Amino acid sequence: MKYWLMKSEPDEVSIDDAVRLGPAPWFGVRNYQARNFMRDQMSIGDGVLFYHSSCAEPGIAGLAEVASSAYPDETQFDPKSKYFDPKSTRENPRWLLVDVKGTRKTRLLSLSEMRTKPELATMTVLQKGSRLSITPVTEEEWQAVLKLL
């Protein structure tokens, strides 16, 4: 059992959407490190901190869990999608994803509040220059976040 923080723009998919939809493909990741986490390290049932980014109040907005193993992201094959990748083929797909199931909306633990908590200071998402949309969360960090929600 591992833990993760996954960023989503609430204008695209919010925690409300994720809870309502149930298990849904986490499409659109186009970064190799983030892809590799999904491909190599995620397992069904892993805990996910659902983070709202690029919005008025960025922060952790709810909880979710990994709901599938990795499989190809269909949007890479769709020329009409903004995630289309002309260099990818069905025989050798470049981009994989997992299904993520929103489990519950929580209070918003804002980025600014997170920065005030010493017990969260080790979180990758808080490190300077960190931009990855998927980052691992330690057991200690996970427990510390849960206590604050």
Place this chain on the structure above:
DNA sequence: GCCAACGTTGGC
């Protein structure tokens, strides 16, 4: 809209 930080691309 700005810009720091980081990732990717492509010429050599």
Place this chain on the structure above:
DNA sequence: GCCAACGTTGGC
């Protein structure tokens, strides 16, 4: 394989 140029992320 290096690295400059360019693109993207994402908070502010």
